[in-house]
Amino acid sequence: MNRAAMTASQKDFENAMNQVKLLKKDPGNEVKLKLYALYKQATEGPCNMPKPGVFDLINKAKWDAWNTLGSLPKETARQNYVDLVSSLSSSLESSSQVEPGTDRKSTGYETLMVTSEDGITKITLNRPAKKNAINVEMYHEIMRALKAASKDDSSITVLTGNGDYYSSGNDLTNFTDIPPGGVEEKAKNSAILLREFVGCFIDFPKPLIAVVNGPAVGISVTILGLFDAVYASDRATFHTPFSHLGQSPEGCSSYTFLKIMGPAKATEMLVFGKKLTAGEACAQGLVTAVFPDSTFQKEVWTRLKAFAKLPPNAMRISKEVIRNREKEKLHAVNAEECSVLQERWLSDECMNAVVNFLSRKSKL
Numbered sequence: 001m002n003r004a005a006m007t008a009s010q011k012d013f014e015n016a017m018n019q020v021k022l023l024k025k026d027p028g029n030e031v032k033l034k035l036y037a038l039y040k041q042a043t044e045g046p047c048n049m050p051k052p053g054v055f056d057l058i059n060k061a062k063w064d065a066w067n068t069l070g071s072l073p074k075e076t077a078r079q080n081y082v083d084l085v086s087s088l089s090s091s092l093e094s095s096s097q098v099e100p101g102t103d104r105k106s107t108g109y110e111t112l113m114v115t116s117e118d119g120i121t122k123i124t125l126n127r128p129a130k131k132n133a134i135n136v137e138m139y140h141e142i143m144r145a146l147k148a149a150s151k152d153d154s155s156i157t158v159l160t161g162n163g164d165y166y167s168s169g170n171d172l173t174n175f176t177d178i179p180p181g182g183v184e185e186k187a188k189n190s191a192i193l194l195r196e197f198v199g200c201f202i203d204f205p206k207p208l209i210a211v212v213n214g215p216a217v218g219i220s221v222t223i224l225g226l227f228d229a230v231y232a233s234d235r236a237t238f239h240t241p242f243s244h245l246g247q248s249p250e251g252c253s254s255y256t257f258l259k260i261m262g263p264a265k266a267t268e269m270l271v272f273g274k275k276l277t278a279g280e281a282c283a284q285g286l287v288t289a290v291f292p293d294s295t296f297q298k299e300v301w302t303r304l305k306a307f308a309k310l311p312p313n314a315m316r317i318s319k320e321v322i323r324n325r326e327k328e329k330l331h332a333v334n335a336e337e338c339s340v341l342q343e344r345w346l347s348d349e350c351m352n353a354v355v356n357f358l359s360r361k362s363k364l
């Protein structure tokens with residue numbers, strides 16, 4: 001009897017492991033850690049591995065989850081794993097039944113909303129609960145959306161944010177997903193991703209407009225120098241706290257900001273991390289126009305719809321004439337900024353700043 005139950009449980013365990021691979025929705029980090037811990041306990045018994053170092057955030061979280069299970073018997077861990085997967089499968093299935101074919105699914109983007117209407121392709125950063133922080137998936141999706149927009153039949157392209165923030169910049173948890181090659185490989189991959197991401201903005205062929213609906217931080221600010229117009233709500237702020245984060249400027253801002261506002265003002269922002277109000281950013285040339293938050297959407301979209309009626313080829317060619325002679329320079333600046341950052345990401349200053357944010361010791 002006992003033996004039959006154990007055999008059945010082992011089979012269920014294997015089925016459950018397969019079911020996890022087939023889950024359509026990500027169950028979230030907390031659940032994934034529980035699954036990991038139960039799997040390790042069920043297959044290897046109690047955790048007797050040395051505790052990973054403080055910077056090895058992912059392995060430390062895994063170790064903590066496993067270690068918490070103490071001396072839980074292997075069979076119980078196996079059963080708990082099976083129960084957790086079964087509850088997970090039914091809850092994820094039922095939630096997808098409640099919202100069949102939502103907008104996000106139909107557009108094929110997880111972190112963005114992309115619409116095309118009235119000659120305008122609108123790309124909306126859509127992680128409002130995380131202040132539209134740009135995670136790795138969002139970097140890839142923005143590049144995909146820009147490539148699609150460059151070829152669609154819209155005249156202009158707009159980037160904006162959903163919720164109270166435009167974007168809080170790079171998602172600092174991007175730094176916690178360390179590949180087998182360690183932090184050096186992570187820094188190298190991030191530099192490659194960043195270079196490709198910024199390159200898409202440098203090369204974007206149509207008028208590109210930022211509708212800055214709220215505060216903007218880090219890379220969401222620096223790339224504004226590559227936009228053709230920037231409209232801001234008077235609630236928006238512009239903040240590039242690179243020194244606070246042990247990092248250095250990107251998005252070609254080491255070149256564009258100097259041209260836009262001059263070296264003294266650019267240094268205040270990029271080196272000393274001075275946060276600008278929308279009015280200040282407009283006075284310094286980073287922002288095209290500022291509108292009261294209460295009428296922001298109405299005024300901006302009226303203006304954009306009028307722009308989108310202009311002859312698209314003329315706009316595209318005018319942008320080419322204005323921007324093309326700078327392109328080579330911008331790509332060179334982008335490459336240099338990424339290689340400097342690759343080193344910075346490995347510095348104690350940067351690692352401490354990320355750990356402080358993740359352990360909620362510091363906010364901007």
Ligand SMILES: CCCCC/C=C/C(=O)SCCNC(=O)CCNC(=O)[C@H](O)C(C)(C)COP(=O)(O)OP(=O)(O)OC[C@H]1O[C@@H](n2cnc3c(N)ncnc32)[C@H](O)[C@@H]1OP(=O)(O)O
Pocket residue numbers: 129130131133134168169170171172173174190191193194217218219220241242245247250357362363364
């Ligand atoms: C691979 C390419 C790299 C490119 C290099 C790019 C560099 C940069 O962009 S540097 C700038 C990085 N950004 C930051 O340092 C901002 C960090 N965030 C904050 O300081 C604050 O969250 C805030 C001031 C933006 C907002 O504060 P508050 O209004 O108090 O809201 P919360 O802190 O409670 O945020 C809500 C929720 O969102 C999460 N979150 C916000 N920003 C980020 C972020 N940048 N990365 C990761 N997560 C972020 C925050 O953790 C909260 O999450 P929960 O605790 O789960 O609710």
